[in-house]
Amino acid sequence: MAENILVVGGGPAGLHSAVTLADIGANVSLVERDSFLGGNPKKFKYKFLFPDMQPADDVIGELIKRAEKNDGVKIYYSSNVSNFKENEKKFDVTIKSPDASETKTFDSVIVATGFEHFDPARDAKYSYQLFDDVIDIKDLERMMGENNFVRPSNGQPPKNVAFILCVGSRDRHVGNQYCSRVCCTVSVKQAIELRERFPDCDAYIFYMDIRTYGFFEDLYWKAMEEHDVQIVKGRIAEITSGPNNTVICKGEDTLLRGPFEIPFDMVVLASGMEGGPQSSEMVDKLGLELNEHGFLKPQNVTLAPFKSNRKGIFLAGACTGPKAISDSIVEGGAAAMDAYIYAVKNK
């Protein structure tokens, strides 16, 4: 009889692990809290993915299609794990759907519950939700995705846009000391996109460090050399309202200008990633552990990065820390291997 494996979360990591497992013959149950698959990239309608600007729909859409088409994957939409019990080396799990409740026994489990975008309203200095023209990284992706990039305050195209990095990351005041890894690259990507589609609109990036790690550095150089994106070193201290319906970014250019106050038509906050309430939910229900940053904790970050503290339960994707979509997909495959080995050995 085929192995029964539970995958919690239908984002990039969960989808890829589910399909991989089904492809090698396992019976996969994929539990997704939303009424659709694809996770945050789908929910917030990401437009293009870095580094090669592939349309997000092509990547995420393909992952979804593979899962939906696969007979080995049973998808539970708008569902959650309501009861979780260890039964010798297996797990008795109740999956609660809107109209039914089903209890099944699984040989192993993959948790791929992902992340939540930091809510920039929690850091008052950015005046998010106070000024219509202050938006964040996911708002911009959605606007680009809907082909509706205009100033929320008046529906006009902006003449200049500021990108502010490290919002909700690397800041003890908001409780997140870690770097969210992808926001620098996403912001640089967005600035390039903006300059390509609206050549009359100036783009500024305010940074404390630009962490376009690895090959993503190419984007950073390209932004300066080919797209004339202004890159200013200095974290923004305050956003206030300015003349002619502008928002003013106030800060110190730590390399060149000293104090500055620049009026912008729009400001985009590069809000980071957080473990979200779903991480704590997994801790409560499955007996997992959180790390000091609020993400799920692997047993050993180098030797057993996909194992949780509990035998038979594996972790993949952004639930263990900020991650690019490509990394999450890789982890989905790797965790699938671990989960399959465990299931086969303990049959």
Place this chain on the structure above:
Amino acid sequence: MEYDENGVSIVPSEFKKEIFEEAKKDFRYEEYVRGCLNCGVCSGGCPPHRFFDFSPRIVLQKMKSKDPELIWAMMDEYVWACFQCFTCAMICPFLNSPGGIIAILREIAVRRGLESAKKVLKPYSRVLLKLTAYGNQLSSDMIQPDFFPDWGPHIGYASADLAIKRKAIPMPTLQVTNLAWDVAPEAMKELYDIFDEAGVFKIIESVDPSLYEIIEDIVDDVRNS
């Protein structure tokens, strides 16, 4: 104090080192000085940075350099440019407190009676006198054109006919112009004890000896009454 050929005082490097050691020994030092990424958010939010050559980021960086020369260079005028609003401490992602460092350095300057402290505190001698001797801060008769030129063109009007104007205040006042409120002798004596214990009188003696003499006379009078 030694002087060079231009009449500029030569501060021995040993003394500068001592100042730095004193700052580092302060119980608040560890809390105020942490890591720094030079993000500039402190200076960005700093009101004086907008107008003067003053930057809380530089204050922290100089402190972190552990170079007594750099720290000494701030003791002269630099530390007195800070408003002590602590916006920097409120927004620093590391929870550093450049404003707190300034407070530590200022206290050293005052405790040691450094020239810069004397110069800065001179215009406040009347306030210090009122505060320490009478337990009052500003009284209306202190508002005079000579002392508050920055109050603008109406300072002349504001300082004239004080007694009548004070009577017009629709709240109970003391109907006097030389006190803001009445402090009982018992309260004043307690205040003096606190100033004694906290070393306030000693500090005033070191930065302004003649002011201290005046205060001492008043204190003695009240204590013996």
